[in-house]
Amino acid sequence: MNRDEAKDILLLYRHHTVDEQETPVIKALALAKSDPELARWLEIHCAREFVLREKFRQIPVPAGLKEQIISEQAASRRMVSRRRNIALLSAAVVMVVFALLAFWFDRRGHDDDLLAVYQNQMAGFALRGYAMDLLTNDPVQIRAFLKDNHAPADYDLPRPLQQVAQSGCAVEHWQSGNVSMICFRTGKPLAPGAQSDLWLFVVARDSVKDAPEEILPHYSKVNRLSTATWSQGGKLYFLGTEGNEQDVKKFL
Numbered sequence: 001m002n003r004d005e006a007k008d009i010l011l012l013y014r015h016h017t018v019d020e021q022e023t024p025v026i027k028a029l030a031l032a033k034s035d036p037e038l039a040r041w042l043e044i045h046c047a048r049e050f051v052l053r054e055k056f057r058q059i060p061v062p063a064g065l066k067e068q069i070i071s072e073q074a075a076s077r078r079m080v081s082r083r084r085n086i087a088l089l090s091a092a093v094v095m096v097v098f099a100l101l102a103f104w105f106d107r108r109g110h111d112d113d114l115l116a117v118y119q120n121q122m123a124g125f126a127l128r129g130y131a132m133d134l135l136t137n138d139p140v141q142i143r144a145f146l147k148d149n150h151a152p153a154d155y156d157l158p159r160p161l162q163q164v165a166q167s168g169c170a171v172e173h174w175q176s177g178n179v180s181m182i183c184f185r186t187g188k189p190l191a192p193g194a195q196s197d198l199w200l201f202v203v204a205r206d207s208v209k210d211a212p213e214e215i216l217p218h219y220s221k222v223n224r225l226s227t228a229t230w231s232q233g234g235k236l237y238f239l240g241t242e243g244n245e246q247d248v249k250k251f252l
Helices: 003-010 023-034 036-057 065-074 077-107 109-113 115-127 139-148 245-249
Strands: 165-174 177-185 198-204 218-222 225-232 235-242
Touching: 003 023, 003 036, 023 036, 036 115, 115 165, 115 177, 115 198, 115 218, 115 225, 115 235, 139 165, 218 245, 225 245, 235 245
Parallel strands: none
Antiparallel strands: 165 177, 177 198, 198 235, 218 225, 225 235
């Protein structure tokens, strides 16, 4: 299987579903682990799918729809047939809208810099099982390494986060720049092979189109991470850990 064949398979792949048990998908995902270009394409693809799903979840249910469906249960066969046609038409409309949204995302490459795409991509780095570029608990060494590798190193840590042990760092890529990934150990038991359970991502704020302007954190659930996002000093901060909102709030 080559890279283009893998992309064709992964275009229909749904993250964290039974799709991962299908043999072609297993082979394509295995190739992505050894092919950095394919891996980056997959990260962006999964991030786009996440944004699309969130947009559909935000579509309001028409008022009275539930009551209308219940009241029509006793309708005549003709009404049942009509309702079935309406349902089929609605499903067709949803499919067309989904296709148009996917086409819109594919055709407008600059929308890869949306905040939701950035958040989902960074959360994927933390959760997929990564290798740190530098393994150390020395904050000075971490900042020096990030600076030498052209990633943000003059970041400001909230006071509670300054008290958490650091375990290393990595340099990730976003658009045409670099992202600093600072890894922490909170003291909770770690999964086998894990080196950290709290992650902070720092990037230039102007590289993320709809990044917030305020310093006050915005809390959200991204993948399995409870996260906080805020801006300060021209940088965008994205902090995440597995758990609930309180599990991330206590570090701010």
